[in-house]
Amino acid sequence: MVFFAVDVSADGKAHVEEREVSDEEIATLASAAAATNPAIRATIRAESAVTHGRVMAIVDLLKTAGINKVAFAATPKAAAP
Numbered sequence: 001m002v003f004f005a006v007d008v009s010a011d012g013k014a015h016v017e018e019r020e021v022s023d024e025e026i027a028t029l030a031s032a033a034a035a036t037n038p039a040i041r042a043t044i045r046a047e048s049a050v051t052h053g054r055v056m057a058i059v060d061l062l063k064t065a066g067i068n069k070v071a072f073a074a075t076p077k078a079a080a081p
Contacts, residue, residue, distance in 0.1 A: 007046075
């Protein structure tokens with residue numbers, strides 16, 4: 001795995017590989033990914049309703065797990081009709 005992706009829905013629930021995961025599971029999965037590939041990068045894709053604090057909590061989990069390169073993905077809003 002070259003990228004470790006975490007998706008966060010509007011209710012703050014996190015998903016890795018389309019499976020809902022707890023913060024503890026994020027930490028475990030991220031640690032395993034970092035052990036396999038020390039150069040791994042993470043991407044966090046959060047819906048606009050997700051709080052900054054929730055996103056930063058996930059960043060902290062990733063960094064503690066050994067993933068230091070974190071990017072943020074944004075989904076553009078659809079144009080008004």
